[in-house]
Each structure stands twice: as C-alpha cells, then as structure tokens.
Amino acid sequence: MFPTKKVQTMIGQMVQVEMKGDQHILEGTLVSADEYLNMHLSNTVEIIDGERAKSLGSVVLRGNNIIIINPVEN
Amino acid sequence: MFPTKKVQTMIGQMVQVEMKGDQHILEGTLVSADEYLNMHLSNTVEIIDGERAKSLGSVVLRGNNIIIINPVEN
Amino acid sequence: MFPTKKVQTMIGQMVQVEMKGDQHILEGTLVSADEYLNMHLSNTVEIIDGERAKSLGSVVLRGNNIIIINPVEN
C-alpha cells in the first residue's frame, strides 16, 4: 500500500504527527488528508514531554512540514 | 472535507497561523487562500508569548512555510 | 483576491519581505513576481533591528524561502 493510501486508512482514527517548528508533536483525530499529505485534524492536542499539554482543537497542517505520521494504538 | 477546502471555510474569519522563521505566530482575518495554502491575511498581528505584540496589517504568507492553521474561536 | 494576485498589485511599490536564512528582513521596490512568488526587487536594503542596514541593490528571491510579504505604507 502506497504511503498516501496508508494515511487514508487512518481517517477517523487518532494519529500522532511530528511537525517542523515550535509545536513538534501533535495528536488528533484525522479528518482528511490529500495527496500532498496536508492534513485536517480535530480534537488536536500538543504533546510536550509525552504529556497532552495544550488543546488546539481543529487544525490544518501543511504537508511539507510534516515529518512523521504515526497511528496511535488504543 | 479536504484540508484545503477546510481552509476555504475559514475565509472572512480570524485564523492563527504558525510560520517558520522569526515571526512564529500570526493572527489575522483570512482574505484568501489558494491550493498551495498561500494565504492573504488582513489586520494581521504577531503574537508573542500569547500577547498581540505587533501590527503587520495586510500580509501574504507563502504556503510552504506555514506549519499550522488554526481557526480562532470567538 | 488570491494571494498571488495580491502580490501582483504590489508591483512598483515598496515591500518588506521576511526570508529564511541570514538576511531575514529585506525592503525594496517590487519589480516582478511569478506564480511561485519568486520575486525581483530593486533598491533592496537589508533591515537589521528596524534600521536600513545594508544596500543590496537588485536581487532575485526564491519564492519557497519567502515567509511573509508585507506592503510598506508611505
């Protein structure tokens, strides 16, 4: 399965995303993703030192600034 | 709804944008956005330590340097 | 008006551009810009600590390394 397809299978699930910039690790429910891996997350929280530190709600992430996408196991 | 569509729904509303570079957090009214997530904001202010620190007025942001787009709740 | 169109309206006017890299803030007259937001500026100066610090003359800026474009009010 291609990487972008793999991301499509995560829709509706919790994902952890490492971004460039100041808010490195985000966790949220994947609402949608496109071919550039731009992503729309809901119920997003920023993870600092492994703790759910700050609620960001609904966010859009620019694909080229995403480093790693990781499904969160329940 | 695709991420770029989600951004279109924010037009006319206040958004917070985290950018790469020195002026990390900007807040302004979204005037327009294109498929690359280039954005035109009006009444833009830079947020430093959670404070509205500096008025930038009308700005254009290069999409690939946008990290997170966040609608501002009223 | 789309972001790239907005930039076209600034042609012939003074703009301030924040770039990635060592020369963060540049100010100059916008000669041209293309769809990637590559820009040609004339009479460019580098701004350091809010001062016009160094004259660079005619420069070409690579669009993907532009963070913010800001029209300069007279």
Add this chain to the structure above:
Amino acid sequence: MFPTKKVQTMIGQMVQVEMKGDQHILEGTLVSADEYLNMHLSNTVEIIDGERAKSLGSVVLRGNNIIIINPVEN
C-alpha cells in the same frame, strides 16, 4: 538505476532513514515508497547514539523531509 527505482529495490528490506526534525535516525522495514519518496515503514525504531532507542511501529514519512536513505546490511 534511477534513485527512486533504487529505493523500490529496498522494499521488504530494512532501511535506515535520516529525517529532518527531532527524530533524526529511523530504522524499519520499507513497506512502500512513491515517486516523492514518501515512505511507509513497519517495525520502525528510532536510533539514538547508535542504539535502538524507541519503538515507533508503523509510520509514514514525508519524502521532502527525508535526507538520506540507506539500506541496512545484514
């Protein structure tokens, strides 16, 4: 053999990938890669100081944030 073809020959094998960002070195089994070098790895671990430090499981990596791809010799 073109670089993207070379990466295709590594499918099913262990690869080491240096990324931009905080988790520099990852090691995992290459499940798939596309023309942008977006990659899907399984059984991924983060390598810190040459040690397999942290298990990440199944991850998707954004191609433009990959610096070096290295097949792991057995």
Add this chain to the structure above:
Amino acid sequence: MFPTKKVQTMIGQMVQVEMKGDQHILEGTLVSADEYLNMHLSNTVEIIDGERAKSLGSVVLRGNNIIIINPVEN
C-alpha cells in the same frame, strides 16, 4: 521582467548567492540556471566575513535552497 528571466540575464556574469546550510555565501560566474533556479556556477568561491575564503570551482546549486541571488557589480 520575471524573476527567472532576470536570472537568465546574469549568465556569464559574477553573481553572489546566499544558500541555506553551512556555506552561506557563494560567488561565481553563472553558467546556467533553469526554471527552478537550479544554478551552475564556475570559479566559485565561498565568502566568509566578506572575504573570498575557499575555492570550490564548478558547482551545482539546488534551487530551493537558494535564498537570494545578487549580481556582483564590477
């Protein structure tokens, strides 16, 4: 004149290029440039503290890592 056209007019002339990465400022004769602003320079030298510090000869520069292109006045 569009930015990429402006760069074409510099072919055969000395240019100064600010790059991302460790060798920030390069100076050389522009041999060719393409639409992505990938550039081929000959007789390239690295400039450190305004001094011609290190000879690099013939180099190819990746366009997306170029920040500023500056014609060198004689």
Add this chain to the structure above:
Amino acid sequence: MFPTKKVQTMIGQMVQVEMKGDQHILEGTLVSADEYLNMHLSNTVEIIDGERAKSLGSVVLRGNNIIIINPVEN
C-alpha cells in the same frame, strides 16, 4: 549546459554533496540522478572536518535537501 545536465556529466565520477541535516558533507561515486536531483551514490563516506570519517556505502539522497554538488578533482 543546464544544471541538471551538468550533474548527468558527473555520473561515474566522485562527487561531494553538502546536505541539510546532521551529515552535512558526503562523498561518493554518482550512480544516478534524476530531474529533481535525487541522487544515488555508491561507496559513500561522510566527511567531518575534512576527514573521511564514516562509511555509508550505497545511499539515496533526496534532491530538495541537497545544497551544493561539487565534482571531486583527482
């Protein structure tokens, strides 16, 4: 000769490549390169402080993270 063509002429030869990220300078034999300047090198070594410090063997480099490509003179 266009920059990407220039790189094609280096195939089979030793090249030095400056990358973004932790392993800044690599040296190896250029096996192939594509239009994005993705590169496949064999017999790759990392250069630290001008010394051939670490053998990496066969590697694939993502073009957008390449800063400078330099043919190595014999």
